[in-house]
Amino acid sequence: MHAEVSTQSTAGGRTPTVIRVLVLATFVVILNETIMINAIPRLMTDLHVGERSAQWVSTAFMLTMAAVIPTTGWFLQRVTTRRAYSLAMGIFLVGTALSSVAPTFSVLLLGRVIQACGTAVMMPLLMTTLMTVVPEQDRGRVMGNVTLAISVAPAMGPVISGLVLQIGSWRWLFVLVLPIAAGVTWFGLRHLENVGEPQSGAIDGYSVGFAALGFGGLVYGLSKIGGGNDTEAIGIVAAGAVLIAVFAARQIRLQRTGSPLLDLRVLLIGTYTKALVLMAVAFLAMLGSMMLLPLYLQNLRGLSALETGLLVMPGGLAMGLLGPTIGKLFDRFGGRWLVIPGSIGITAALAGFTQISLHMPYGQLLALHILLMVSLAATFTPVFTLGLGALPPHLYSHGSSMLGTLQQVSAAFGTALVITVMTTRATSLVNSGHDPISAHLDGMRLAFAVSAVLALVVIVMAILLPSRAAASAHAEDHAATEPALS
Structure with missing residues (x-):
């Protein structure tokens, strides 16, 4: 998607229609990413697979996203906005329809991979289009609306799936998404306008x-x-x-x-690189907590998957609903006074989780989770806006692609880190004579402590970030026009 376009008007504080359409579509595809979490036991029974195999409905989705997103920077520069949108949503619809009628686990897995191919395009498409059509002074507010979509959707996924599975088959998780996605696709093709002109170039x-x-x-x-x-x-x-x-x-x-395919000159922009590191570590910490909390609540406190989803839902909703307000504050005051307190809040919340016990009040857990999610909201919206805003327009799509790729890697690394720390510590304690429950609990505390220490990196990066992207973008623009990294 070529970036040299005239900026669409956002007069009166209105979000451009193209962004509204893309936010709605992104909400639907990201909701789908987490909607299968509670369905693993049903899949094991209905499709006759073991737990490790059933987990692939989530693992395959994540793997496909990691493999496809690095290509989206090149792709978005070479097709029109409408073509990118129609391909992404069309592929997603095919994957959803196939998953809903899958006769075997292999076919379901193929459907999930096809879904992920469509999903991988939507987030970079949204970010690239936003940076192209929204004036610098309005980006925080509009990015806040994006945060609402990408935060509320994954928070709602497990809760919605828990409710659906109470009354119906896992197939209904796809059957319900299908008409919604089809309606969003139809609406988008009616109202979406092309942004910029495609460039030529072989892949x-x-x-x-x-x-x-x-x-x-x-x-x-x-x-x-x-x-x-x-x-x-x-x-x-x-x-x-x-x-x-x-x-x-x-x-x-x-x-x-x-x-x-992926222009690495984005890494020569200091502000973008700092934002990238901050986002990666914060995302790692968030995904680590998202993995540990359900294990703690279900395995040690005996809550059901639906009860667990309901307990963590307020944090996700708070993060999303605060997004637009934080975006407006960013536009008015800049990023530093949001990102620095936000990074401190992330560290404090993770440190608080190191005190979990078998009798910690649920209200205290809820408060810590809301603190974590609100702090992440105060961090993510300004960091996305500052990082991408520091890039010259012709690198927006590559910067969005790099962000998306690193999110997938951070998610995998965060999950691997906390699980490894937890299991290693628990195994060591069990071997030395401790009872399994207290050993497991101690392993979780140590994993949260490691996440809290890593979050200190977020504080350092927050202090190094500028308050506004525009000044740094002009100062560093020459770096991004160099022929290659040296």
Whole structure:
């Protein structure tokens, strides 16, 4: 998607129609990403698969996202907005329909992979279009609305699936999404306008292969850590890291000819790189807590999946609903006074979770989770806006693609880290004579402590970020126009 366009009007504080359509579509596809979490036991029974196999309905989705998102920067520059939207939503609809009627687990897995291919395009498309059509002074407010969509959707997914599974089959999770997604697609094609002109340029097949195998392998290896064969998992992670290095070297070479799959010159922009690091570590901490809390509530406190979803839902809703307000505050006052307190709140909440016990009041758990989610809201909206705002327009799509890719890697790394820390500590205590429940609890406390220590990096990055992106963008723009990374 070519970035040199006239900015659409946002007079009167209105969000452009193109952004409204893309936010709605993104909400639907991200809701679908977490909606299968509670369905694992049903899948095991209905499709006759083991627990590790059933987990692949989530793992395959994440792997596909990691493999496809690195290609979206190139893709979005070479097709129109409407073409990108129609392809993404069309692919998502095909995957959803296939999943709803899947006769076997293999077909369901294929449907989830197809869904993920469509989902992988939507978030970079939304971010790139937002940065292109929304004036700098309004970006915080509009990005706040985006935060509402991407925060509330995953929070609602497990709750909605819990309610649906109380009264119907897991197939209804797809049957219900299908007409909603179809309606959003129809609405979007009626109202969506093209933004910019596509560029020409051939795709580099080797880069696609290296990206898919490298990022996909890295995420897959990380997802296997803690599953009993860590030597194999670490080998896969190492192989993925090598392929990513090869991919990066090829992109640097292709930048001299002007057609890289993922333009790494975005990393020469200091503000963007700081925002990238902050976002990755914060996302890691968030995903770690999202993994640990359900384990704690269900395995140690005896709550059902639906009760767990209802307990953590207020935090997700608070994060999303505060997004627009935080965006407006960012537009008025800048990012530092939001991001620094937000990063401190993230660290404080994670430190609070290190005190969990078998008798901690649910109200205290709820308060800590809401603090974490609100602090993440105060951090994510300004960081996304500052980071992408520091890029020159022709790199928006590549910056969005890099952000999306790193989110998937951070999610996998965060999950692997907390599970490894927890299981290693619990196993060590059990072997030394402690009872399994107290050992498991102590392992969770240590995992939250590691997350809290990592969150200190978020505070450091928050202090280093500027309050506004515009000044840094002009100062650093020359770096992004260099022919290659040196």
